[in-house]
Amino acid sequence: MKNQLTSLELCAGGGGQALGLEMAGFDHAALFENDRHACATLRLNRPEWRVHEHDLFEDFDFSQFRGVDLLAGGLPCPPFSVAGKQLGEKDERNLFTRGVEIATVVKPKAIMFENVRGMLDQSFDAYRDFIELKLRRLGYRVFWKLLQASDFGVPQLRPRVVMVALQRVYVDQFAWPDKDELVDAPTVGEELSDLMAANGWAGAADWARQADKIAPTVVGGSKKHGGPDLGPTRARKAWAELGVEGRTIAEEAPGAEHDGMPRLTVRMVARLQGFPDSWMFSGKKTNSYRQVGNAFPPPVAAAVGRKIAQALGQPVVIREAAE
Numbered sequence: 186m187k188n189q190l191t192s193l194e195l196c197a198g199g200g201g202q203a204l205g206l207e208m209a210g211f212d213h214a215a216l217f218e219n220d221r222h223a224c225a226t227l228r229l230n231r232p233e234w235r236v237h238e239h240d241l242f243e244d245f246d247f248s249q250f251r252g253v254d255l256l257a258g259g260l261p262c263p264p265f266s267v268a269g270k271q272l273g274e275k276d277e278r279n280l281f282t283r284g285v286e287i288a289t290v291v292k293p294k295a296i297m298f299e300n301v302r303g304m305l306d307q308s309f310d311a312y313r314d315f316i317e318l319k320l321r322r323l324g325y326r327v328f329w330k331l332l333q334a335s336d337f338g339v340p341q342l343r344p345r346v347v348m349v350a351l352q353r354v355y356v357d358q359f360a361w362p363d364k365d366e367l368v369d370a371p372t373v374g375e376e377l378s379d380l381m382a383a384n385g386w387a388g389a390a391d392w393a394r395q396a397d398k399i400a401p402t403v404v405g406g407s408k409k410h411g412g413p414d415l416g417p418t419r420a421r422k423a424w425a426e427l428g429v430e431g432r433t434i435a436e437e438a439p440g441a442e443h444d445g446m447p448r449l450t451v452r453m454v455a456r457l458q459g460f461p462d463s464w465m466f467s468g469k470k471t472n473s474y475r476q477v478g479n480a481f482p483p484p485v486a487a488a489v490g491r492k493i494a495q496a497l498g499q500p501v502v503i504r505e506a507a508e
Contacts, residue, residue: 190494193217193250193291195241195258195284199226199466199476201458202259202299203234205486210494214253217241222468223476229467241283247290254497255490256293258284259481260300285319288350295493296320296350299481302331304346316348325350330361337484338368339459340376341400345481347489351496359496362488372397373427377453385441392447396427400457405478413474415449434474451477459484 190211197203197216200223207213215235218224224238239245260280281298288296304313317327327350334343351359374396382389401423404416415424415431424431428446435448449457451466451473459482466473 190254190497192255192257193247193253193293195256195287196260196280197223197227197236198259199223199480200230200464201460201480201483202257202486203227203231204460204464205481205483205488206255206257206297206490207231208483208487209490211255211490214250217245220476222472225467226465226473226476229465241280241287247287250291253291253293255295255297255493256284256288256291257297258299259479260284260298281316285316288320289323292323294352294355294497296325296348297489297493298348299486300346300348302344302346304348305329305331320350324352326353326356328359328361332361332485332489334459334482334485335370335399336367337362337459337482337488338370339457339482339484340370340373341403341457341482343402343458343482345485347485349489349493351493355496358498360492362492366488368484370399373400373429373457376456377449380438380450380453380456381447383438386439386443386447387441388443389439392428396429398427400424400427403454403457403478405475405480413451413471434470436470454478458482 191214192206192211193214194203194206194216197218198220203213203216213234215237216227217237217239218227219238219240221238224236227234227236281300284298313329320327327348330347332345332347334341334345349359374393378389378393381392401420404420413434415421415429421431425446430446430448433448434454435450437450439447451470452462454474455464455466455477456462458477458480460477460480466476468476
């Protein structure tokens with residue numbers, strides 16, 4: 186049975202946001218992604234989705250999606266990341282402005298773009314003002330929020346900035362998820378104990394007991410930088426405190442006679458990102474891990490998506506004097 190609400194997704198990656206929005210009640214009119222491995226992942230899990238392997242800076246007639254309910258995007262984060270040069274809107278990888286350009290053509294009822302916490306830094310105040318002005322002129326009201334993935338049951342320190350923009354008739358019905366809707370996150374040990382024990386590792390139970398915190402932020406890297414590891418030296422130290430060897434990702438769970446700190450598998454990291462075990466990733470270890478590490482956790486996308494869906498179901502009349 187199809188849902189009543191539709192979405193168009195940009196920079197869909199390995200499907201974290203797309204899966205979350207599906208959970209929130211949106212059907213995808215189409216998904217755009219330029220990485221062939223990520224496109225294969227989307228098609229593997231949802232053969233019915235219209236997946237376009239396409240670079241958003243290349244020409245495409247987006248007018249065919251005009252009137253879609255939601256335009257969503259996990260837009261690339263390097264331009265605003267504290268780990269990068271923070272070139273922001275001047276960075277050649279900045280797709281935030283391109284997303285707004287596509288919104289002017291598609292004219293969705295709502296927009297949901299996700300980025301790293303650096304997007305809210307003071308150094309980018311002028312750029313956010315520029316984005317808001319563009320969207321206000323199109324008839325939208327813009328909201329920004331820093332969300333912690335761990336507040337939504339994701340066992341990881343993963344702050345993400347979400348921008349939601351709604352046409353004015355829906356604004357009064359929108360609210361961010363409140364404290365009554367938040368879910369406590371399990372510890373890394375609680376979340377991964379069964380996967381660590383899958384190959385009979387005798388130390389799995391002891392490991393799970395001492396891995397008694399949520400994980401640090403998973404780092405996915407990019408095509409140019411980063412491989413199948415859990416991040417730079419500081420991040421690896423945090424993983425070591427949880428009893429995890431972070432220098433590489435393992436092909437499988439530790440064996441029965443394993444000694445020392447275990448490594449995580451792609452499936453384990455996917456769980457720490459909030460993916461269900463049923464969601465498969467296409468490509469070899471490096472390509473699969475990159476999709477997982479760069480994902481927007483599905484539970485967070487679902488929580489915000491539900492609030493957008495509620496707002497779109499209850500349009501209100503806006504007086505001319507408003508704003």
